Amino acid sequence: MDKVLDKLNWRYATKKFDSSKKVSKKNLEILLDAANLTASSYGLQPYEIYVIEDADKKVKLRAASYDQSQITDASYVIVLANKPTFDATMIDDYIDNIMKIRGISKENLEGFSQTMKSSLLGLPDAHKNTWTSNQAYIVLGNLMTIAAEMEIDTCPMEGFDKAKYNEILGLTDKGLNAAVVLAVGYRSAEDDTQNYPKVRYSKEQIITHI
Ligand SMILES: Cc1cc2nc3c(=O)[nH]c(=O)nc-3n(C[C@H](O)[C@H](O)[C@H](O)COP(=O)(O)O)c2cc1C
Numbered sequence: 001m002d003k004v005l006d007k008l009n010w011r012y013a014t015k016k017f018d019s020s021k022k023v024s025k026k027n028l029e030i031l032l033d034a035a036n037l038t039a040s041s042y043g044l045q046p047y048e049i050y051v052i053e054d055a056d057k058k059v060k061l062r063a064a065s066y067d068q069s070q071i072t073d074a075s076y077v078i079v080l081a082n083k084p085t086f087d088a089t090m091i092d093d094y095i096d097n098i099m100k101i102r103g104i105s106k107e108n109l110e111g112f113s114q115t116m117k118s119s120l121l122g123l124p125d126a127h128k129n130t131w132t133s134n135q136a137y138i139v140l141g142n143l144m145t146i147a148a149e150m151e152i153d154t155c156p157m158e159g160f161d162k163a164k165y166n167e168i169l170g171l172t173d174k175g176l177n178a179a180v181v182l183a184v185g186y187r188s189a190e191d192d193t194q195n196y197p198k199v200r201y202s203k204e205q206i207i208t209h210i
Contacts, residue, residue, distance in 0.1 A: 064164035074185035
């Protein structure tokens with residue numbers, strides 16, 4: 001079987017991590033670089049990434065995650081925090097960054113800036129929240145795949161109380177919201193889930209070629 005598929009079949013949503021095995025800082029940085037290289041709509045990256053390693057914070061987060069053990073046993077808990085709302089500043093900051101990195105003048109970016117502003121700033125807050133949260137989920141997918149490529153285990157998690165996460169991590173004050181979580185570590189040999197066959201629709205059921 002193709003090596004890419006081997007890795008993707010090896011990956012599973014880890015239920016039990018081995019807390020005695022820690023993902024190295026070097027590998028963590030590779031994962032975070034990969035996260036930062038993720039594509040986003042217009043390139044705006046309307047999110048921030050929190051990496052929680054602190055044991056006390058993990059205990060608090062576990063209590064806000066229906067007591068799921070992955071939160072305390074994984075090496076790191078990565079919280080992808082979207083911007084639930086935003087204004088022109090987010091777009092202006094991005095334009096400034098393009099000017100700096102690519103050496104393009106403000107005048108030459110004016111059209112792009114206006115395109116983003118006219119399509120995004122008029123959205124209702126609920127829609128802005130959904131849109132930025134969607135962008136954060138692209139990071140989630142990328143991280144899971146890259147981690148699998150590195151034979152690092154992950155568990156994507158939506159089973160947590162967002163309001164409590166926002167409070168524990170002080171996200172609301174920073175204009176952020178916990179969108180989705182990824183526990184990162186190494187699987188426990190005792191986690192039976194790793195042996196379960198994958199449950200997926202057949203390609204015939206889910207893919208249409210036109
Ligand atoms: C966005 C998202 C949220 C999830 N939330 C949880 C969770 O809170 N706890 C958990 O144990 N698994 C969670 N899962 C794991 C899924 O149940 C799992 O990915 C799915 O059953 C497919 O199995 P596999 O990933 O092992 O192939 C989540 C998966 C995704 C993509």
